[in-house]
Amino acid sequence: MADLATYGGTFGAGSLAWGVLVDGFSPDRWDVLGAAVCLVGVAVIMYAPRNAS
Structure with missing residues (x-):
């Protein structure tokens, strides 16, 4: 979904x-x-800490 x-x-x-x-x-x-808000959202999604599962 993040993709x-x-x-x-x-x-x-x-x-x-x-x-x-x-x-x-x-x-x-x-x-x-x-556009800046969109790119900040992209950064949050891409760099959010995640557990490797």
């Missing part, structure tokens, strides 16, 4: 980057904040 959540967060931020680089979209601060 899907990580993919989703990365996809959200990547979509914004694609819009800026390819489509010429100009994000406002809320777009950037939302």
Whole structure:
């Protein structure tokens, strides 16, 4: 399940980057904040301490 959540967060931020680089979209601060929240969520999921089972 963590893999899907990580993919989703990365996809959200990547979509914004694609819009800026390819489509010429100009994000406002809320777009950037939302992408940052997605990436923080990815970091929490990826680096959370887990028991090896």
